[in-house]
Amino acid sequence: MLNISRFERYFILSLIISGTFLISLSYRHKIISANNRIEAIEIKDEQAPININTATAEQLEYLPGIGPVLANDIILYREKLRLFKGIKELRGVKGIGDRKFEGLRGLITTGD
Amino acid sequence: MTKRPLAVIAVFFILGIVLAWFLPESVKFSHLFISTLIFITLTLTFPLKGRVKTANIFLLLSIVSFAALLYLNSNTYPNNHISHVLKEEKLKADILGVIKSPALSRKPYYGKVASTYLFEIEAIKDRKDWLKTGGLVQIRIETEKDYHYGDRMLVRGTMRRPQIRRLKPVATENEVVATFRLRKKETPGFNYREYLENQNIFALINTKENNITVLSHDYKSNPILKYTYSLREKLKNQIIQKMPLESGAFLRAILLGDRSELPKDIQTAFKNSGTMHILAISGLHVALIAVIIINLLKVLRIKREISYIFTMLFLMLFALIALSSPSVVRAVVMSCIFLIGMLLGRKVDTYNSLGAAAIFILIRNPKDLFNVGFQLSFLAVFSILYFVHRFMSPIKSDINFYVKKYIFVPLAVSISAWLGTAPLILYYFKIITPVSIIANLLIIPALFASLATGMTFLLLGWMPFLGPIFAALSNIVIHLLFSLAGFFSSLKFGHFYL
Numbered sequence: 141m142l143n144i145s146r147f148e149r150y151f152i153l154s155l156i157i158s159g160t161f162l163i164s165l166s167y168r169h170k171i172i173s174a175n176n177r178i179e180a181i182e183i184k185d186e187q188a189p190i191n192i193n194t195a196t197a198e199q200l201e202y203l204p205g206i207g208p209v210l211a212n213d214i215i216l217y218r219e220k221l222r223l224f225k226g227i228k229e230l231r232g233v234k235g236i237g238d239r240k241f242e243g244l245r246g247l248i249t250t251g252d
Numbered sequence: 253m254t255k256r257p258l259a260v261i262a263v264f265f266i267l268g269i270v271l272a273w274f275l276p277e278s279v280k281f282s283h284l285f286i287s288t289l290i291f292i293t294l295t296l297t298f299p300l301k302g303r304v305k306t307a308n309i310f311l312l313l314s315i316v317s318f319a320a321l322l323y324l325n326s327n328t329y330p331n332n333h334i335s336h337v338l339k340e341e342k343l344k345a346d347i348l349g350v351i352k353s354p355a356l357s358r359k360p361y362y363g364k365v366a367s368t369y370l371f372e373i374e375a376i377k378d379r380k381d382w383l384k385t386g387g388l389v390q391i392r393i394e395t396e397k398d399y400h401y402g403d404r405m406l407v408r409g410t411m412r413r414p415q416i417r418r419l420k421p422v423a424t425e426n427e428v429v430a431t432f433r434l435r436k437k438e439t440p441g442f443n444y445r446e447y448l449e450n451q452n453i454f455a456l457i458n459t460k461e462n463n464i465t466v467l468s469h470d471y472k473s474n475p476i477l478k479y480t481y482s483l484r485e486k487l488k489n490q491i492i493q494k495m496p497l498e499s500g501a502f503l504r505a506i507l508l509g510d511r512s513e514l515p516k517d518i519q520t521a522f523k524n525s526g527t528m529h530i531l532a533i534s535g536l537h538v539a540l541i542a543v544i545i546i547n548l549l550k551v552l553r554i555k556r557e558i559s560y561i562f563t564m565l566f567l568m569l570f571a572l573i574a575l576s577s578p579s580v581v582r583a584v585v586m587s588c589i590f591l592i593g594m595l596l597g598r599k600v601d602t603y604n605s606l607g608a609a610a611i612f613i614l615i616r617n618p619k620d621l622f623n624v625g626f627q628l629s630f631l632a633v634f635s636i637l638y639f640v641h642r643f644m645s646p647i648k649s650d651i652n653f654y655v656k657k658y659i660f661v662p663l664a665v666s667i668s669a670w671l672g673t674a675p676l677i678l679y680y681f682k683i684i685t686p687v688s689i690i691a692n693l694l695i696i697p698a699l700f701a702s703l704a705t706g707m708t709f710l711l712l713g714w715m716p717f718l719g720p721i722f723a724a725l726s727n728i729v730i731h732l733l734f735s736l737a738g739f740f741s742s743l744k745f746g747h748f749y750l
Binding site: 142143144146148149152153156157159160163164166167170171201202204205207208240243247 | 255257260261281285288289292295296299304307308311312314315318321322325328329330395396397461462463464465466615
């Protein structure tokens with residue numbers, strides 16, 4: 141049924157042996173972590189706030205609720221103002237209302 | 253059978269997985285582990301007494317047992333895995349995780365564009381506490397912008413387990429679609445949850461762009477995957493910007509493996525003409541692409557060895573870009589083995605390379621055995637290998653060489669592929685399509701042309717003046733293909749739904 145040489149047989153066998161070993165390691169790993177209860181962890185907000193005075197349009201797009209158009213509007217508005225003195229000035233951009241602004245609070249800074 | 257060790261091993265490997273699938277839950281990992289060890293020891297001891305045949309039988313048994321072990325392990329998840337954490341009902345939660353793929357699909361969803369990604373969960377916050385968990389899920393984000401592989405983000409959204417039966421909205425002809433009250437119809441014989449779970453996807457998240465905060469980029473990302481995926485995104489955007497919707501969607505289907513935006517009526521035309529396999533990247537596409545590249549390099553007078561190695565590297569890149577679905581991987585593994593054989597000047601047994609491809613895919617994920625694409629792909633190749641020369645042998649050798657090469661051989665291939673896959677297609681899709689034997693004869697050359705023009709467009713489409721010309725050219729070819737599919741699907745007695 142299987143026409144292989146002695147060498148080939150030992151080669152396949154050694155692959156199976158090492159495979160079995162690896163599988164049982166992986167299985168053991170899963171079972172051990174299963175014995176731990178579900179653990180609660182602390183999540184820190186890792187994101188550094190984005191500086192709206194220096195950010196490019198692409199960086200601004202990563203903020204929630206800001207797409208390509210709005211990012212462009214913000215940059216145009218910034219050029220008009222020269223600089224944002226405080227984050228509240230962002231409200232002057234058309235399309236950023238109270239709700240959107242609340243969502244951005246903490247994620248943006250003016251660099252001061 | 254005797255001189256095809258890899259094919260034999262693959263068959264027994266598959267046998268092991270099927271066996272493990274049938275095994276009752278009382279059979280534990282440890283039982284299989286011990287049986288594997290016993291078989292290995294028996295294989296080692298028998299040749300000492302000079303009984304090689306018995307040793308080989310025990311070797312095959314240890315392969316069966318090993319495959320069963322592999323399947324059992326792939327189906328075991330830690331206690332805090334998302335499949336254990338999530339209950340049947342919807343969960344509204346904050347979710348922390350990392351995007352693990354480029355956009356799998358991108359299409360309008362109730363008037364807004366939504367993209368889906370693979371998302372690896374790290375933790376979820378139910379009410380107060382963050383729970384550490386794990387597992388892959390599919391996330392759908394309502395957004396116009398692109399997220400990238402390796403984006404770690406905080407998501408607020410709803411998470412649920414996939415439906416067992418996917419309900420498809422179906423609008424009948426007399427119904428007014430605008431009322432949003434589409435009638436729902438079950439897809440028969442298809443379990444969506446099982447389909448996703450076989451790809452290790454356990455839940456679906458729905459969310460909007462406003463509810464996402466990106467924490468960092470390239471989080472624990474693999475550089476090779478990062479570059480191939482960003483290349484895929486670039487190609488996708490080039491197609492979206494420069495091609496008309498329908499032909500662009502088709503090009504994305506055949507070159508990137510994403511047919512989500514292809515209109516339903518075109519998909520139905522392909523389905524009814526029995527050429528649905530055109531839309532899913534398969535061995536056919538890989539082979540055609542390899543032929544295109546090898547001939548291109550031949551024209552450029554590049555040395556044969558170098559051109560083969562380049563083709564192999566290109567095909568591997570292509571498999572990654574097409575998100576390594578089983579049928580693509582199968583085709584790429586087989587083509588690479590074939591090309592290596594050519595390089596070494598040795599003839600490769602195709603059954604053997606088919607077996608090698610099966611073993612490679614199933615070791616990566618044993619559950620791919622239950623994937624429709626895997627089954628169709630392997631069955632089609634197997635039946636082509638098995639039937640074609642049987643059909644060709646009664647044909648007299650004195651007929652014109654060109655008639656034989658361009659009419660009889662393609663016909664034989666088409667008939668054998670259809671014979672092999674028809675029962676499975678009948679089972680899964682409840683349709684039988686005799687027209688596909690003839691349709692394929694005309695549609696495959698058209699596919700070849702659209703692959704060639706489409707690839708030229710992808711490579712050179714960014715150029716200022718030539719770009720639109722390439723786009724227009726590929727658009728014309730693709731529309732020709734659409735009309736062929738439309739013609740064959742409208743033929744009487746071409747297809748039957750059961």
